[in-house]
Amino acid sequence: MSDIPLNTSAAGVPEAVPRHPPALTTGPVAWLRANLFSSWLNTAVTLVVAYFLVRWAMGFVDWAFINAIWSVENNQTQACRALKNSANPGACWAVITEKHRFILFGTYPYEEHWRPALVCVLFTALYVVSAMRRFWRWELAIVWALTLVLIGVLMWGGVFGLSYVPQERWGGLPITLILATFGLAFAFPLAILVALGRRSSMPAIRILCIAYVELIRGVPLISLLFMASVMFPLFLPEGVNIDKLLRAQVAVILFAGAYLAEVVRGGLQALPKGQYEAAEALGLSYWQKTGFIILPQALRLVIPPLVNTFIGFFKDTSLVLIIGIFDLLTAGKTAIVEPAWQGFGIEVYIAVSCIYFVYCFAMSRYSQNLEADLNRHRAR
């Protein structure tokens, strides 16, 4: 080692400038430098954002946890009110502790609450099973039918020793899940028919489908719900009375059908023309062609946007609040009508948002994973 001459300037090479070791490219310090402090502007942004974030987070933790009141006795909310108006305000989660059964299940008989709770579990299990690709086969339709019947039995009762509960007393989360699930279960076949009709070669059918889709998509859901609650009774023969929930359900199905139809049509259009021609060349009839060749491919193409539409539509069921149907949001809003609990809307709305968020976030994540999975062949 010592044989190597240290001074190379003799060979005509200029004397080496003392060099710094190379900058770190891995490890936490390098990560910080690359992602948070890469330039003076970046550093300034990081510091300002971090300052506001920390301040907000500290305020929120103070409000939501440290100063919060978790339960009170006998609806005595004076302590909560004093805390709310103090200089150091805190949340009154006592409203949730007290009212959570009402928010979740509405006016369903108190001692029978296990039934709507079981219904919510069944619905959720149904969604989870339907989401798993290994269960995507025709037996799933039977599982759906059986579960929905079971749910009906549990909610209404009147058989197997269950006491009868009229539909007027249902409320809360089960109503939201019923509106969303039955809405989807009926809207989806409708959407497929309408989407096929819109691409049909028969002019009368095409015009009917276009008119339906554009009319529904051009107006807000509220106007359809008003129509269901105010106008629908006028449409039916005298004496025939359909209850409000079913009328709202019909409006929701018609609404979702139009939006889903557009998504399905996207899939039908994206399918290469050769698939249609090849199916025809094989001599398949229209329904054979559609059922065996076109739909399986077209629907697969649009699964991610379909799930996104489902999410939007799950959220939109909350609009039935406006025509007075007792869904989750209405139950939350009603829970704070009682004088003792007035003014604690923020806490209730945060709690209800969490429930909606869990369902929608799960669907959104699922859709992203599925999209990545289905596009794996395109990934580089």
Add this chain to the structure above:
Amino acid sequence: MSQTATDPRHLRTPPKKRLRLSWADERVRAVIWQLLIVGAVVAVVWWLVRNTQHNLEVRRIATGFGFLQREAGLPIGESLIEYTPASTYLRALTVGVLNTLKVAVIGIVLATIFGTLIGIARLSKNWLLAKIAAVYVEVIRDIPLLLQLLFWYTILQGLPAPRQALNPVAGVFLSNRGLKLPFLDWEAGHSWALLAFVAGCFFTWLYAKAMRRKQFADGQPRRVWPAAIGFLIGLPVLAWIAGGAPTGVTWPALRGFNFQGGMTVSPEYFALLIGLVTYTAGFIAEIVRAGILAVPHGQWEAAQALGLRPGVVLRQIVLPQALRVIVPPMTSQYLNLTKNSSLAVAIGYQDIVSIANTTLNQTGQAIEGIAIIMLVYLTISLSISLFMNWYNNRIALVER
């Protein structure tokens, strides 16, 4: 092209198929199917109409739009045009339409700005900023809009009373009666200045067009901004001075239990606007992000290799290409915002749905009331999609 036109094989018509009146003939089948389906639809509609007529007779409800000329007698908190409870229903509904447009137009502008900023923030190289934008988008999109509106409205109602109003900047008061801002004493001079500003916009547009034409002719870029400043600022200022240079400003002041003077933003309008803007911005952010990501990376690199500065790369190379991806989904977000403004009825902002709903409750004219709501929204939706389609065609890629 001319070769195929003269090719005798193409002049030959395909053999005519004889129409056979049997189920085996495709065309006969198509006609029968259409007749059946149209017949079924007509039958159902006819049945519904007959039921409706019968029910209306039984309930003694007169149909028709004659009620529009009657005195409404319903109080409206805020309106852009003159309105008293003694005005007609037609006037009340017009106020409702204007209120809807007021929240929709301002909401669209604000949501576009806010959403674009968040979309860009999500692509930021700054990890913290990008994560915060991502969390915002995820949370705001997974909670129903109606719930968010109720939340904002509850927060605004929970603000202190006017006497203890928050006063972040001198002259701005935030209380449970809404937002109070100082406002100009509107005089003729202001109207002239506003008119001059509109004219200035038009002149700037003409000037920029002329300059662009010249640039196309000789390749020399020309500065537009000095003239633009003259048109957009100088012209209104001149008009304002010519109009007598009015400088009166009314500051809101506490008189008794509420503020007097200045401009008021009601809590209902404010809650609706915040809710719509923050919600729609979450969706617009995703559209903007997808649009920017859709521009191939080679375009950025090529532009940088040409020596263009980052701002120019974004403005001249990336944005024009991203816009083609962004505009169609953006159109549907604008339509959604407009339709979602109908949720105003839940928090008591008097838009067209709220006023038409009160009207149909007062008069019993359910069919007419709902027809009006639907007609108004169909018109607005159609106008927005026509405009955006025109814009989309303008910026679309011109192919061979």
